[in-house]
Amino acid sequence: MISSALILCAISLDSSGASDVGLANTSITAAGNKADLRGKIPLNELGQEISAPPAAISISAEDVAWDAGGAIKISWQPAAGTTSATKWIVERSEVLAAGQGAGQGPGQGPWTLVTEVPIAETNAVVSKLSPDASFFFRVTAVSPNGSSAVTTTKSAAKGHWNFFISAKLPLFCAILLVSACVIYFILAARRGRPMKVRRIAALEAIKDAVGRATEMGRSILFVPGIQDMDNIQTVAGLTVLGNVSRTAAEYDAAIEVPTSRSLVMEAAREAVQASYLAAGRADAYNADAIRYITDEQFGFVAYVSGRMVREKPAACFYMGCFFAESLILAETGNSIGAIQIAGTAESSQLPFFVAACDYTLIGEEFMAASAYLSGEPDQIGSLKGQDVAKAIAAIIIIIGVVLATGAAIAPQGAMPAALEWLKGVLGS
């Protein structure tokens, strides 16, 4: 009696869920049988039968704690002999509402590839999932000889919304610390505690620049950057504009504000109008001097540069977010002999302003300009709080440098562990 057994040895799946079944014949006694099955049995180049890797023993899926709800962690237990495989393929299938099933089971969507991980790993985090949806997951081991059978989760998993994203805890604590310092010193200033702020030459020069424009009978040009109102630098620029326009109103100098965003134009108009009103020169306010040019970066630069060359303003202010146009504007202003004051938090543009302008507000100076110019105790207090936060940051940096240096000198001591602990606390 001739007996033979066909064993399902490999199921390979593509991303759409289509499957290709491989068969192996383990006890072929009739040559005819083997001939009939040659196309289905995986064989190597010598004609020998080869086997696909074994499937994972089990798989589980669980919600990732303290995240935004869009991540699920998949873990699986590989079977012995999986080491011959090269990678795991992780797939998911969404659980659909009744009657919407388009996949392999009723109420289940098609299997889609999520990720591929090296064979040595036994878990994967699937992110960017809809927190409202449930998913089945399955893994397949893949080797050059074929793919293993799939191992599917027994129940659907769902990402849950969490109250707080724990990965952002260090950042949250840092913000709380800085805020606490700032608020403490605002309250201290309100109680009458004297606050001393160092002199910022660029801000002291504003009156000189406006006065020069008045004496020369020329206009003042103020460019509040090329970004919209959702950029904090634009807001900071407008706070300086309020002060510059008030000085211009008091000195009876004309101010021109070209903007590259409509919303900035409206905000700038409000700021300048309020300044003219505060200076008692409401009649001198000209809304058309604050105008929208274009959103296009170099179109805006072309207009402002041309205007500078034609009108030759005596003072140019560049306060806001700038990119490649910073040097074009500053060099054009330099070529017409204008006194130039710039301020930006774009660190890549600071060298250009420093090279081409008379005064430059570097980063935090620019952010502090509004408080400095106002002279109000509340705002000066906030600068003091900012300084304390900076001192704390400096201390942490020094500790980090000492630990890193110590860890490099003595890799076996306590320093590396302390350094790792600090990195963990800081979230890096």
Added chain:
Amino acid sequence: MAEGSPRIMKRLVPMWIAIIAGFVMLLSAFFPITESLGETVGEIFNVVAAIAFVLGAGSLAKVNLAKISRRDQGWGYAAITLICFAITLVVGLGKIGVPQSTQFPLLGWSGEKDAEGSIFGWIYEFALVPITSTMFALLAFYVASAAFRAFRAKNLEAILLLSTAFIVLLGRTFAGVVLTGWLPDWASGLRLENLSVYIMQVFNTAGNRAIIIGIALGVTATSLRILLGVDRSWMGSGD
């Protein structure tokens, strides 16, 4: 009442909108339950910015029409600006020359406004891009003139700056490799290409990070002043 209403509309309402929107955006970064609120605030900003564009276009038209009517110097350029603006607006809104979308062939105006073959796309590709590239190209000359002025050896700091720039510049060219390639291996750190890397990775990175930390603290403090209503000067007055 007559004096109070403008103050409420011009000061209090914008201030409270900024405070509420600011706190929502801040919280949405940490608390997932407020994430959708943060997205909504972002969408509201986009809608307001889109509406404000009408004001911007109005300002552009008003200023240029006034220049034309007064026959100011260069009024012809104002006329060209307005004509170009009108043409671009019409061909963009009307999707003139836009091929029908293959995805929605039965729907009118379903093609992309800047699709290949459209007039808007043609204006963008053959007018706007070359003009903006020309402006961008000017940067090379401005960099040269700014560098010439910045690197004049006026004092000790300027001499240090000039020397550092010289090393970095040479280290990034073949000349740097040729000039100091003869140095033995034990002094390879002094080769210009290695010195250049060292300066950029150590001195430049350290200075840059110091500035970035200052900026981050400044942004936090400024945001806090606005969120707490301490700084109201962005509305034009601290009153």
